[in-house]
Every structure is written in C-alpha cells, then in structure tokens.
Amino acid sequence: MVVGAGPTGVALALLLSRSGLTVDLVEAGGRTSRRFRGEGLMPSGLEALAAMGFMPLPQAVRQLPLTAWSFHLDGQLLFETAEPMGARQPCTLIDQDSLLRELVAEAGRQPGFRRLQGQAVRELLRRSGRVVGIGLADGTCLEAELVVACDGRDSLLRQKADLALELAPTPLEVLWFRLEAPAAGPLLAWLAGRFVTVVGPAGSYALFPSARGGVQLGWALEPGAHPPPPAAPGGWAELWAGDAPAPLARLLRALPPEAVQGPLRLPVRVGLCPRWHRPGLLLLGDAAHPMSPLRAQGINMALRDALVAARLLVPALRAGETGAIDAALEAVTAARLPEIRRIQRLQEEEARRADLLRRRHRLRHLLARTARWSGPLLARRWLAGQRQLRHGLGPIDGPSDGQGRGPA
Numbered sequence: 001m002v003v004g005a006g007p008t009g010v011a012l013a014l015l016l017s018r019s020g021l022t023v024d025l026v027e028a029g030g031r032t033s034r035r036f037r038g039e040g041l042m043p044s045g046l047e048a049l050a051a052m053g054f055m056p057l058p059q060a061v062r063q064l065p066l067t068a069w070s071f072h073l074d075g076q077l078l079f080e081t082a083e084p085m086g087a088r089q090p091c092t093l094i095d096q097d098s099l100l101r102e103l104v105a106e107a108g109r110q111p112g113f114r115r116l117q118g119q120a121v122r123e124l125l126r127r128s129g130r131v132v133g134i135g136l137a138d139g140t141c142l143e144a145e146l147v148v149a150c151d152g153r154d155s156l157l158r159q160k161a162d163l164a165l166e167l168a169p170t171p172l173e174v175l176w177f178r179l180e181a182p183a184a185g186p187l188l189a190w191l192a193g194r195f196v197t198v199v200g201p202a203g204s205y206a207l208f209p210s211a212r213g214g215v216q217l218g219w220a221l222e223p224g225a226h227p228p229p230p231a232a233p234g235g236w237a238e239l240w241a242g243d244a245p246a247p248l249a250r251l252l253r254a255l256p257p258e259a260v261q262g263p264l265r266l267p268v269r270v271g272l273c274p275r276w277h278r279p280g281l282l283l284l285g286d287a288a289h290p291m292s293p294l295r296a297q298g299i300n301m302a303l304r305d306a307l308v309a310a311r312l313l314v315p316a317l318r319a320g321e322t323g324a325i326d327a328a329l330e331a332v333t334a335a336r337l338p339e340i341r342r343i344q345r346l347q348e349e350e351a352r353r354a355d356l357l358r359r360r361h362r363l364r365h366l367l368a369r370t371a372r373w374s375g376p377l378l379a380r381r382w383l384a385g386q387r388q389l390r391h392g393l394g395p396i397d398g399p400s401d402g403q404g405r406g407p408a
C-alpha cells in the first residue's frame with residue numbers, strides 16, 4: 001500500500017507493480033493539477049528515470065532542457081556556465097503533472113496496480129504493535145503487508161507513527177509568480193533556456209522558462225518576512241527591474257500587469273527523520289526528509305528513494321515474511337540517509353552563500369565591480385560545489401529483475 005501520489009509514491013507504486021506485486025496507490029487530492037510544482041530534474045533524477053526505463057522522457061511529458069545558469073549582482077553579470085556541465089543530460093525542466101500522468105498510466109498497465117484517487121488516509125491500523133493497513137476518511141479500512149507513507153512534507157502518517165522529524169532552520173521562503181505567454185514571449189527569447197539568478201539591493205530572485213509555458217519567477221524572502229506592500233499594477237515588475245541587468249529590466253518593465261500571475265507564498269520546510277520506519281510502515285520522499293527548493297533536489301531525491309526502496313523491498317515482499325520486510329525497511333533507511341544528509345547540507349551552504357550576498361551590500365558591490373576577474377574564479381568554485389547536487393553521491397543501482405523496463 002502506497003499513500004500519496006507525488007513523485008515518490010507514483011514511482012514506487014509503478015516499480016512494485018511492475019515486479020508483479022499488488023499495490024494500492026491512495027491519493028487524497030482530486031485529479032486537478034497544482035499550479036506551482038517543482039520543475040527541475042537534475043542528472044541524478046534523470047538517471048533514476050533512466051533506470052525505470054523512462055529515458056528519453058516520453059513525448060507527452062512537457063520538457064525543456066536548460067542551456068545555462070547565469071548569475072547577476074547589482075545589474076552586472078557575475079558569471080554564466082553552460083549546461084550540461086560534463087553530464088550526459090542537461091538539467092531539464094519538466095511539467096511535473098505530465099510526468100506523473102505518464103508514470104501512473106504505465107502503472108495502470110500492470111495487473112496488480114489499483115489507484116484510489118480522492119481518498120484521504122486518516123488512520124494507521126495496528127495489530128500487536130505492527131502497522132497492518134490504513135483507515136480512509138470515509139471509514140473504509142484497507143489491510144496491507146506494508147504501508148509506505150509518501151504523503152509529503154506535512155505527512156500525517158509520520159505523525160500517527162510518532163516518527164520524529166528534526167526540522168532544520170528554514171533557509172528562505174519563496175513568492176512564486178508566473179509570467180504568462182504570449183506577453184512573456186520577448187522575455188522567453190532573452191532567457192534562451194537559461195536559469196537566471198538576480199541579486200540586488202531590493203532582494204533576490206530567480207527566473208526560468210517554464211515547461212508549462214511562460215516564465216516562472218521565484219522571489220526569495222527571509223523566513224517570516226512580509227513582502228513589500230502590494231504594489232500598483234506593474235509594481236512587481238518594477239521591483240524586479242530595479243535589480244536586473246539593463247536588457248532584462250527593459251523586458252520586465254514592458255510586461256503588461258495582467259501577464260504577472262501571483263504571488264503564491266509557498267512556505268519552505270526542511271528536515272530529516274533519523275528513523276524512517278516502524279514495523280509494517282516506511283516513510284519515503286518528503287515525508288521522511290522535506291527538501292528545500294534550492295537547486296531543485298526534491299523530485300530527484302524522491303525518484304532515487306523510490307528506486308532504492310523498490311530494489312530492497314521487492315524480494316522481502318515476495319517472500320511475505322514480516323521479519324524480512326522489517327529488515328528491508330531498515331536497509332532502505334541505511335541506504336538513503338547518507339545521500340539525503342549530504343544533499344541537505346549542500347543546500348544549506350547554497351542558502352548561506354545566497355543570504356550573504358543579499359545582506360552584504362559592500363561585498364556585492366565589490367564582486368559586481370570586479371566581475372571580470374572575480375566572476376571566473378567564483379564560477380569555478382560554484383561548479384565544483386554543484387557536482388553532488390547534480391549527480392547525487394553516486395550512481396544508484398537499477399532494479400535487477402525487469403522492474404526498470406520501459407513503458408510497454
């Protein structure tokens with residue numbers, strides 16, 4: 001039984017059902033898509049999709065390979081580095097809804113797969129200290145050999161199982177905007193597939209072409225800070241333009257106010273459960289380790305969790321012995337904790353550096369003024385620091401018995 005049809009739950013349900021197991025995938029939400037979702041897939045996540053047989057990405061998944069990362073301080077280009085930075089695949093923006101749809105469609109072709117949509121799990125069923133199933137909001141009880149909680153960062157099942165989440169200090173909050181096409185067309189042309197970060201006196205923001213069309217812009221806020229007073233029409237664009245390099249500033253100022261959708265404030269929560277399991281229950285994905293949005297890690301770690309979990313769980317679930325299942329739960333945690341710890345530490349360091357540049361006006365001025373020689377030095381340091389954020393701690397083992405084959 002898999003609870004939650006985000007990237008973790010969908011990928012795991014697909015892998016388990018492909019190996020001939022019976023899987024119920026229970027999702028509280030309806031079929032409506034979320035407007036703001038993570039879009040960035042790093043080579044680490046693309047590698048996981050390849051191991052599942054989903055590379056190249058199906059045509060139906062809207063996708064946009066990034067061309068470069070570009071950093072601007074006080075209106076001055078500090079450095080730009082081109083994708084794929086030595087990887088086989090460039091970091092790729094995807095429309096998460098269409099990726100999940102494809103994975104679910106493939107799971108739907110497996111005889112053991114069942115999807116329960118619009119059904120919120122409310123309770124864990126227990127017998128003799130072991131989790132043996134779930135209770136749904138409508139009172140229905142479903143028994144299972146194993147419950148995998150992939151119910152996201154606010155996981156109810158984590159709370160019900162009394163598994164502690166150690167919260168890290170919130171690095172930032174993000175105000176998300178969408179700059180809608182066709183008005184954002186000239187901006188899209190200027191971006192030319194780049195992920196652009198801008199830091200200046202008014203704050204910092206990143207903008208990039210969205211795989212769903214238009215441009216996505218995330219403005220970083222100090223945790224708990226209030227955004228500037230609601231601006232007059234065009235006020236947001238004016239605020240961004242104030243910190244932007246001249247050509248970008250012109251394009252932002254030219255945007256008609258109705259093309260700017262948002263903001264949506266998405267609180268960021270970051271943390272890690274030291275223990276991911278109880279007898280009969282496993283936490284996976286954000287439920288076990290809510291990820292910061294910095295450098296797009298959450299979906300990638302979710303897919304890698306699912307792949308490793310499937311490899312370790314399938315033999316135990318086939319054997320059907322509770323002892324073997326619980327030992328596999330321990331093994332999944334042990335296999336995934338080092339990468340999650342390391343990636344969260346690297347995200348924390350990125351957040352600290354960004355914060356330093358936001359707050360230290362003199363340092364920012366100095367770097368901007370000396371960009372011609374400081375830029376290449378910083379680019380080299382930045383690139384070296386990106387290796388594990390892009391690739392994870394190393395290759396992950398693909399499934400061993402055909403779970404990884406591509407869509408039929």
Ligand SMILES: Cc1cc2nc3c(=O)[nH]c(=O)nc-3n(C[C@H](O)[C@H](O)[C@H](O)COP(=O)(O)OP(=O)(O)OC[C@H]3O[C@@H](n4cnc5c(N)ncnc54)[C@H](O)[C@@H]3O)c2cc1C
Nearest residue numbers: 004006007008028038039040121152285286293296298299
């Ligand atoms: C602002 C922001 C931007 C981000 N951008 C990126 C990015 O660009 N790239 C990236 O890799 N990551 C990004 N992330 C992180 C990424 O979104 C998450 O890490 C990832 O979605 C985690 O996947 P998941 O399947 O574990 O959880 P989720 O995607 O949260 O899915 C959990 C699912 O469980 C369901 N559910 C919850 N409770 C119940 C219940 N009681 N019963 C049944 N179902 C339930 C929910 O409806 C949901 O569908 C971002 C995160 C934030 C906050």
